[in-house]
Amino acid sequence: MEPSRADAIPNPAVRRLSLYLRQLEAFRQHGRITISSRQLGQSVGSTDAQVRKDLAYFGQFGHPGIGYRVEELIAQVRRILGTDRTWNVLVAGAGNLGRALLAYRGFERKGFRLVAVFDSDPAKVGRKQGALTVQPMGELVATVRRDAIDLALLTVPASAAQEVTDCLVMAGIRGILNFAPVSIVAPRTVAVASLDVAVQLEQLSFQMNFARATRTAGA
């Protein structure tokens, strides 16, 4: 079905897939039934050829003369990204950011369910955080296993990031989204992505100096 060798697929293409999906969902909400590669590309600041090429890495989803059927393409892209299922996610770190993420009700619709929250601070353990209760780190392994948790949002302070990462890896987590402003190291069997606000601000700062705004394509 898909090319079995994922390294044949340009990484930038996968990033754009997420953006296409976001736009497609917006188009669906507006009642669009079909959409051309040109329109989809324009909506994410890209070209028609780019859209077609990106999608073609994974199969033939379009209909010549018509374009792409919105509903159908959403399903395909979700399947490709692996969000045609629900991933269970934990939050490591019940600070301001962790709590803000827990309160956000938009992940479920995207295929991610926040099912647990952990903190090493005894003062925070036991507190209710929405529907969830903050658990001590000691329960990590058991909870990950019991609730079949695959992903972690790492929202601890920079100083604790690596230590907690190691715990997550031990517990069997397979993917980590790191919000701490440090690099973390994990075995290559564990997927890691990072999201550092300061880094993005620096990119903006640079763009503002050289007015040639090259527009950082969404992340």
Next chain:
Amino acid sequence: MEPSRADAIPNPAVRRLSLYLRQLEAFRQHGRITISSRQLGQSVGSTDAQVRKDLAYFGQFGHPGIGYRVEELIAQVRRILGTDRTWNVLVAGAGNLGRALLAYRGFERKGFRLVAVFDSDPAKVGRKQGALTVQPMGELVATVRRDAIDLALLTVPASAAQEVTDCLVMAGIRGILNFAPVSIVAPRTVAVASLDVAVQLEQLSFQMNFARATRTAGA
């Protein structure tokens, strides 16, 4: 000094510059005086040649036989990124995320000072948020001018993102970091970067399906 045409500089190089800076600050904290391109590259998961090439776009900062002086290179990179000064930043949207960002004390050190917060909800206006008081949107123009604010963190719901963006642009903001899970459009004179948690989770999801973890280089 720098090449005057910023489009001669690969965009990925600028992104890596931020990561180098983060590592350099860590090395400084550990007391390192000099560092080689190899060591710096390794610390961000890159190669020595890549580091040298990236830096060489902006000048000659190294010392053959020695490497780079940490303190000196930090200063240079900050100058390149434009964070050798302090940018005044506002937060648009005093929801959970906005408040979490306001509470974070790490931006100042990086050259970004959060100086104002706005919300359209009358119930939130007037509330204290740390040192700041939530202001109504109507005061946007005046405050941006008075406090010389250049950058905005956009933390409003998706449904309001475009409308508030338009207000920010009107008020004279020159850069926007968008946390809402939608594309926003702004004049090309305004720098825009986006930071969508769901998008990053999707990238992780993809990586986890094709175990060939290509490791999303920090953002």
Next chain:
DNA sequence: GGATGTGAATGCATTCACAGCA
């Protein structure tokens, strides 16, 4: 010896442009 800086070579990603289908 141990580093940098940099042209040249390679490898990727994007764009072009067109055959083919509805």
Next chain:
DNA sequence: TGCTGTGAATGCATTCACATCC
């Protein structure tokens, strides 16, 4: 006619490898 899918051509970014300097 309108649109996709795709080889071929282009353009960018990364890597190599070496002259150069402390």
